[in-house]
Amino acid sequence: MNIVVSIKQVPGTTKVAINPATNTLIRAGVEAIINPFDMYAIEEAIRLREKFGGKVTCITMGPPQAEEALKSAIAMGADEGILVSDRAFAGSDTLATSYTLAMGIKKLGQFDIILTGKQAMDGDTAQVGPGIAQWLDIPFIAWVKKIEDVKKDAKTIRVERMMDDGYEVLEGPLPILLSVVKEINEPRTESLRGKMKAKSFKATVYSAKDIEADPDFIGLRGSPTIVNRVFVPVRSGKKELVEGATVEEKVSKVVASLRESKLVN
Amino acid sequence: MAIRVITEKCVGCKLCIPTCAQGAISFVDKKAVIDVIKCNYCGACIDACKKFKAILIEIDRKVSDQDLSLYKGIWVYAEQRNGEMASVVYELLGEGRKLAEQLGEELSAVLLGDGVTCQAEDLIQHGADNVYVVDNPKLKDFQDDTYAMAMAELCEEYKPNIVLTGATAIGRSFIPKVAVILETGLTADCTQLGIDDYTKLLLQTRPAFGGNLMATITCTNFRPQMSTVRHKVFKKASKDVSRKGKIFTKVLADDLLKSRTKLIEFVKEMESTVNLSEADIIVSGGRGLGEAKNFALVRELAELINGAVGASRAAVDAGWIPYSHQVGQTGKTVCPKLYIACGISGSIQHMAGMQSSETIIAINKDPNAPIFEIATYGIVGDLFEVIPAMISAIKNR
Numbered sequence: 001m002n003i004v005v006s007i008k009q010v011p012g013t014t015k016v017a018i019n020p021a022t023n024t025l026i027r028a029g030v031e032a033i034i035n036p037f038d039m040y041a042i043e044e045a046i047r048l049r050e051k052f053g054g055k056v057t058c059i060t061m062g063p064p065q066a067e068e069a070l071k072s073a074i075a076m077g078a079d080e081g082i083l084v085s086d087r088a089f090a091g092s093d094t095l096a097t098s099y100t101l102a103m104g105i106k107k108l109g110q111f112d113i114i115l116t117g118k119q120a121m122d123g124d125t126a127q128v129g130p131g132i133a134q135w136l137d138i139p140f141i142a143w144v145k146k147i148e149d150v151k152k153d154a155k156t157i158r159v160e161r162m163m164d165d166g167y168e169v170l171e172g173p174l175p176i177l178l179s180v181v182k183e184i185n186e187p188r189t190e191s192l193r194g195k196m197k198a199k200s201f202k203a204t205v206y207s208a209k210d211i212e213a214d215p216d217f218i219g220l221r222g223s224p225t226i227v228n229r230v231f232v233p234v235r236s237g238k239k240e241l242v243e244g245a246t247v248e249e250k251v252s253k254v255v256a257s258l259r260e261s262k263l264v265n
Numbered sequence: 266m267a268i269r270v271i272t273e274k275c276v277g278c279k280l281c282i283p284t285c286a287q288g289a290i291s292f293v294d295k296k297a298v299i300d301v302i303k304c305n306y307c308g309a310c311i312d313a314c315k316k317f318k319a320i321l322i323e324i325d326r327k328v329s330d331q332d333l334s335l336y337k338g339i340w341v342y343a344e345q346r347n348g349e350m351a352s353v354v355y356e357l358l359g360e361g362r363k364l365a366e367q368l369g370e371e372l373s374a375v376l377l378g379d380g381v382t383c384q385a386e387d388l389i390q391h392g393a394d395n396v397y398v399v400d401n402p403k404l405k406d407f408q409d410d411t412y413a414m415a416m417a418e419l420c421e422e423y424k425p426n427i428v429l430t431g432a433t434a435i436g437r438s439f440i441p442k443v444a445v446i447l448e449t450g451l452t453a454d455c456t457q458l459g460i461d462d463y464t465k466l467l468l469q470t471r472p473a474f475g476g477n478l479m480a481t482i483t484c485t486n487f488r489p490q491m492s493t494v495r496h497k498v499f500k501k502a503s504k505d506v507s508r509k510g511k512i513f514t515k516v517l518a519d520d521l522l523k524s525r526t527k528l529i530e531f532v533k534e535m536e537s538t539v540n541l542s543e544a545d546i547i548v549s550g551g552r553g554l555g556e557a558k559n560f561a562l563v564r565e566l567a568e569l570i571n572g573a574v575g576a577s578r579a580a581v582d583a584g585w586i587p588y589s590h591q592v593g594q595t596g597k598t599v600c601p602k603l604y605i606a607c608g609i610s611g612s613i614q615h616m617a618g619m620q621s622s623e624t625i626i627a628i629n630k631d632p633n634a635p636i637f638e639i640a641t642y643g644i645v646g647d648l649f650e651v652i653p654a655m656i657s658a659i660k661n662r
């Protein structure tokens with residue numbers, strides 16, 4: 001079974017810097033990690049391989065430094081890592097990102113299951129997974145919290161999809177793309193053997209030309225959404241502490257206002 | 266898009282500075298410098314600098330071959346499951362009405378499902394001028410394939426200007442596919458919408474980086490302009506039974522409605538308590554509770570005021586309460602009318618999930634706890650005294 005995991009490198013801190021020229025985020029200089037949600041996808045891929053055999057390939061689109069994310073994935077137990085990297089990809093929104101990754105996966109060839117995280121900690125859109133599925137024209141199931149069963153020969157899969165009020169059991173054919181949520185497993189830590197392997201690991205790099213990307217669909221040019229303004233939300237900063245000599249006094253003031261605004265009876 | 270001052274051309278006349286409503290232009294070494302974080306690309310400074318042509322906006326964007334003027338109207342996706350309308354739909358109709366008025370365009374709802382035509386009238390009464398219905402047994406269960414196909418078909422045929430969808434488990438799953446089919450932009454999880462006076466573009470504002478950053482996004486060159494919208498940020502439309510509107514029933518070819526995935530069963534997994542993300546009142550407990558059994562205090566207050574029980578991750582990680590109660594970046598995002606935080610310090614990750622609550626009460630013994638910075642009412646004190654006092658104050662009225 002060929003399993004592809006799409007992973008994103010994200011800043012390990014919530015501090016943010018913005019590139020004045022393009023109004024996109026500056027990634028360099030900040031410690032980078034694998035998007036925490038993608039760790040569950042890597043773990044699930046390794047478990048599938050342990051059960052059914054095959055290969056786990058991680059793919060990431062990003063600057064050259066994103067190779068580090070692939071290294072960590074290898075250290076966890078992934079077999080291969082592809083870095084889709086080209087200056088032409090800079091400034092991609094989710095439409096361009098999902099197109100680029102889909103083209104990268106196409107070049108990779110055979111796959112049965114593609115896994116992504118639920119969403120990235122920085123962009124937070126959760127749009128790249130369904131986007132890749134649509135570009136590849138394969139079925140997609142979001143918010144998977146459990147893979148119940150894979151029928152290797154019949155090429156079908158049964159999973160549980162988390163909804164707001166419970167979960168759905170769904171069945172679909174392979175190949176398929178699943179986005180996974182953190183309930184699905186507990187990611188393992190890097191093994192000693194994995195770390196050794198990661199040391200000598202060199203990612204295979206795909207450029208825009210390698211994946212035969214249409215220049216109209218990649219990077220800033222291929223991105224219909226335009227980030228016009230990025231700002232840090234203003235917190236009032238002032239504190240509205242309730243005055244009062246005793247706890248009872250403070251509480252009765254608050255409860256009175258709540259009654260006034262009909263929040264409590 | 267990028268804006269910059271060509272330093273060689275700038276003569277330092279300062280003419281541009283007062284024209285910038287954003288206060289984005291400053292002066293460094295006798296040259297104008299534009300702060301691109303503040304700049305909204307209005308172009309006023311370029312006009313001011315016509316003489317020297319020192320300011321440049323560069324755009325290397327694909328231009329659409331669509332005739333953008335053909336795209337008219339605001340659409341709201343009327344999400345329903347088993348006949349039950351998601352509450353966010355009414356909020357979208359309320360906000361959509363405002364946008365429609367500003368643009369002088371019509372507001373329409375899109376209803377997909379099996380046996381759903383009867384719900385169209387209700388959408389009209391909540392403000393829709395038109396309802397587009399695809400009523401087909403193949404749409405009985407939500408599946409990404411069929412719903413995305415049906416939605417994309419309707420968009421291609423009727424060419425809406427704007428499409429709004431709730432940022433629900435369903436909306437965030439299939440709408441990204443629709444955007445790819447239509448090759449247009451989609452802004453995720455918006456908390457603010459507006460129309461630009463001059464360009465008439467939809468201004469879509471959303472939090473990213475777990476709420477540490479806000480971004481205003483436009484989809485300038487492509488249509489429809491699509492967004493998913495967070496629930497509980499907009500007011501529900503009011504109902505007017507006398508409202509009239511048109512219902513368009515659309516029959517789609519069977520081969521368009523083929524789903525590769527199928528539903529085997531639905532397992533309801535709700536606790537007896539109210540659904541956290543839908544709750545109007547939430548009482549949350551954090552590490553300050555000290556131990557699991559003290560959650561009883563939080564529950565008692567919650568029950569008394571018909572609220573749901575939430576928690577910080579510290580409380581969840583300690584095993585005091587299941588993960589489904591966690592509020593925050595890696596838990597649920599909530600926007601209730603009232604949020605009471607008990608013994609929660611107010612980490613960025615926690616606040617990311619609750620800071621848009623209408624009224625926030627914080628109870629904490631540390632007057633410097635960050636939670637007080639966003640609280641409407643901050644009560645400094647020991648929660649083991651404050652909560653019981655609150656309970657008795659509410660009981661004894």
Ligand SMILES: Cc1cc2nc3c(=O)[nH]c(=O)nc-3n(C[C@H](O)[C@H](O)[C@H](O)COP(=O)(O)OP(=O)(O)OC[C@H]3O[C@@H](n4cnc5c(N)ncnc54)[C@H](O)[C@@H]3O)c2cc1C
Binds near residue numbers: 115116119124127129
């Ligand atoms: C402040 C801000 C707001 C933005 N808002 C929008 C917006 O509303 N709409 C929009 O279209 N774009 C938006 N963008 C751009 C968007 O963040 C980028 O396109 C980004 O590359 C992918 O989106 P994401 O981070 O939201 O990923 P998500 O869609 O949340 O990621 C889901 C999963 O997809 C996979 N994945 C995502 N990116 C990669 C990658 N580079 N390589 C490999 N796998 C990946 C991972 O498995 C990940 O878990 C915004 C950017 C910023 C800085």
Ligand SMILES: Cc1cc2nc3c(=O)[nH]c(=O)nc-3n(C[C@H](O)[C@H](O)[C@H](O)COP(=O)(O)OP(=O)(O)OC[C@H]3O[C@@H](n4cnc5c(N)ncnc54)[C@H](O)[C@@H]3O)c2cc1C
Binds near residue numbers: 553597618634
């Ligand atoms: C990637 C990431 C994701 C995260 N996601 C989330 C998330 O989704 N949700 C979330 O909540 N956290 C999340 N966290 C964790 C977050 O950073 C904090 O650690 C957590 O929110 C702290 O919980 P707390 O406020 O209950 O505990 P603390 O920070 O320990 O605060 C306890 C507070 O209780 C007060 N207190 C103690 N005793 C009393 C008393 N008797 N009376 C009154 N007050 C008292 C103290 O003054 C203190 O302010 C995340 C962290 C990371 C790194």
Ligand code: SF4
Binds near residue numbers: 274277280282296313
């Ligand atoms: S108006 Fe033009 S020339 Fe004058 S300061 Fe501004 S950028 Fe420079």
Ligand code: SF4
Binds near residue numbers: 284285287289290299
């Ligand atoms: S384009 Fe408008 S907002 Fe930007 S710097 Fe010029 S005047 Fe200011």
